[in-house]
Amino acid sequence: MTRITYIEHNGTEHVIDASNGDSVMEAAIKNLVPGIDADCGGACSCGTCHVFVDENWMQAVGEPGEFEEPMLDINPERSANSRLSCQIDVSDELDGLVVRLPEFQF
């Protein structure tokens, strides 16, 4: 199990134990973390699972992929630590990961 903390825009924290192999989006949905819509079901095609990765975790999480980059690019709230959570796989290396949720998904 890998521990992930999701912090809502209003500051509410959700600490969950995620299964390796799930995406950070799937872990949120399965654990009823609000604020992630995932309209496309994890196909990197809607941009509605946008998260901001905590500065300390950016290196471990890595850069957006080739198909993720253009989806982030059309989001007006995109920042340097933006990722689509469906494109981040839960693994031991991410134990303790912290992500923040935007006020709105697009």
Next chain:
Amino acid sequence: MPDITEQPVKRSRSLVGRDPWTTPLDEIDLAHPGIWQANEFLPYLARLRRDAPVHYCADSPLGPYWSVMKYKDIMTVEAAPHIYSSEPTIGIVDVIPEFTLPMFIAMDPPKHEEQRKTVQGVVAPANLKNLEGLIRQRVIAILDKLPRDEPFNWVDLVSRDLTTQMLATLFDFPFEDRHKLTYWSDVATAIPGAGLIDSYEEGFEILKECLAYFSRLWQERARREPGNDLISMLAHGEATRNMPPREFLGNLILLIVGGNDTTRNSISGGVLALNEHPQEYQKLRDNPALIPSMVSEIIRWQTPLAYMRRTAKVDTELGGKTIRAGDKVLMWYASANRDADAIDNPDAFIIDRPRARQHLSFGFGIHRCMGNRLAEMQLRILWEEISQRFDKVEVVGEPTRIYSSFVKGYTDLPVIIRSSAVKGQ
């Protein structure tokens, strides 16, 4: 050797009244508006999903084209703009370039992203929050003056009026002239000969008036400080402020059409769907908290744009078929939204459907509908206010559907609001 260009070409005809399950596959031309207006399209979509999920129509008056019927295959196309281009246009008709307007829905990366980003902010959720109060006031004003105990056309008095008011607000367009917006939108999507215009030339002349009107507004806004309306955003935006007039007109038309008949038809479609499914209407009366999920279900159910077109840039494979560079590819959202491999029990209208947001009406990928949250908000507020006022908006006659295979909607939806259905009376 016979010259094949001299062979008589068998032109596809309307499928209305034929048997969808026995019509030869090569005679199925989904882009013909007949079955859409006659409300006979659903079994044809089901037939092609079963028998030809990637279907080639070789012989259509609008030229040959592919139809992609399954949810999964459409996702594949949407995710590959480098293979499936949005240029030159996203409708099936290749209008001659003189009458084709450049707009970002019909552009590929990187220009698409540059232009889209300039105007996206106005329909972004943060901005919409500020608009919610105003939208609600306008919804209330429309609902409170509706006739009682006599039939009226819901499309005109509610759907059309509400979306027109919303557009005028987003453009900060002179309110007394707002009906011009709807008129230009209708002209932009009209099929010549179907009633509104007789030729593309005529339509283009009318749209020049639109350009002239907006050019005046543009110059006025460009002189002022940047504001929060769409014209001001275009006039001041880095990627758009030096836009040539044709491109300006193209993007205006895109925003007008995008925000107009799509939402209009979902507003009408919701009333129709609830009347056709009285159990679901009862669920809504019992629990108005279902409205947000119902809104997604209405948008899936209606699928206000039946398809979007792409054009293959290179030879490629899809569903075992070889698509050649230059071929037209139509992604039938109206079919994918009824695809049982992607959506459970897809032919049922279920207002508390699990995963209701996972429909294809907004498309997916970089061209995904920019105004999706605005559309949802308009529908949500409308149904919140309807639920507070009326137990039932009752459909009292057959709707009249639009003659189009692209814009899926209604010109007439006769309804009545009986005094006995008005709450508090």
